Amino acid sequence: MAITYKATGINLKAMPLGESDRLLTILTPEYGLIRVVAPGVRKQKSKLGGRTELFVVNQLLISKGRSLDRINQAETIVSYTGLSQNLGKLAAGQYLAELVLHQALSEHPQTELFYLLNEHLKRIEQLQHKTDRLWHTQLIAFLAHGIYHLLAIEGIAPQVQMCCATGYELQPNFNKSDWQVGFSIDAGGIIKLDDTYVVQSSYQNLSNPNFSTKINTLLNANQLSLLQQLPQPELQALAKLTSHQDWVKVEQLLRKYTQYHLAYPIRSAELIDTYLESIAIHP
Structure with missing residues (x-):
């Protein structure tokens, strides 16, 4: 038997x-x-x-x-039948599933990963589909939230609260329109900029000459504030979000970060790009 x-x-x-x-x-x-x-x-x-x-x-x-x-x-x-009834939801679901397929172990309990994936699929499925800008923004925000949590459970989530060079907490400065921070993929998160910074080049901290890293992109105050929401169990004030392009930038940054640290291309991410192109949302 x-x-x-x-x-x-x-x-x-x-x-x-x-x-x-x-x-x-x-x-x-x-x-x-x-x-x-x-x-x-x-x-x-x-x-x-x-x-x-x-x-x-x-x-x-x-x-x-x-x-x-x-x-x-x-x-x-x-x-989760609702995922297959909308191209955007389906693309987001497949994106998260692909990450899990590369993360999950065989012959080892994966209880936390199992319930985390189910929770984020449920949130995406239950988004009430509309054709307006806010709905598409929410979809990308929920996707970014799921990506961050999957990275966190793997122990490789980017540092979004403190400067990777100095260890000091960074708060978005909404009072200066040109205020920015850097993000370094190989250093693992956000970098406070100072006079030693050269655009699209490298960063070296004056107080720690041994710390040198490449800045991959610049983030404004709003983009940093969105990144800093991601570790939370739930996203806050989604109904008030208006910056679709900021959330798209956050997702693309997390995508590059994930591909670098897990050393594989996220093929399902192309579906998200195709979807965004099809709905033609502009700033």
């Missing part, structure tokens, strides 16, 4: 296998990332059917196999 085990899992990736099967990559809190066969699901009358679609959370009964385990039973707990 085959050995069986139970697991709760969210489908993150699927690909055809053989004539009628599907190979699923599933994140579970109990066993981390698992790859299992869903037998016969590509047949019209399969009992598993929609339970193997992306972003569906199932209670699973799985039988051990020599090379790949197989799903015997699946009972759906929750299905």
Whole structure:
């Protein structure tokens, strides 16, 4: 008799296998990332059917196999169907799922990662879709929030409260229109600028001559304030946000930071770029 085990899992990736099967990559809190066969699901009358679609959370009964385990039973707990009904939501969901696929471990419990991903997918799905500027701004803000939290759980989130060179806390100065801070990807976060700074060159701290790093981009006060919201459990005052381009810049900065520190390209991010181009939002 085959050995069986139970697991709760969210489908993150699927690909055809053989004539009628599907190979699923599933994140579970109990066993981390698992790859299992869903037998016969590509047949019209399969009992598993929609339970193997992306972003569906199932209670699973799985039988051990020599090379790949197989799903015997699946009972759906929750299905984020709203993600597939909107291109922007779907792109954001796939973006977060791709990050998790590169982060999650196999054969190790991933409880915190599992619930964190589900929480951010739920928030994105529940955004009430509108065609106005604010809705699209909220979508990018929620995506950036999810990216930051996934980086934090990995222990590599950028420093957004204190200067990486001096260790001093940095507060956005909204009183000066030309006020800026630098952001260094290799140093790991924000940098206070002073007279030693050269645009698009390198930064060297006068009090610490051994600290030298490249500044990748400049952030104004509003952009820094958005970055500093990201560690919070929930974003504040989203209904009052008006700067779509500032949130886009924050997401693109987090994307470059993630790709550098995790050493892989985020392919799903292209879907977000395509989506933003299709809705043609301008400053």
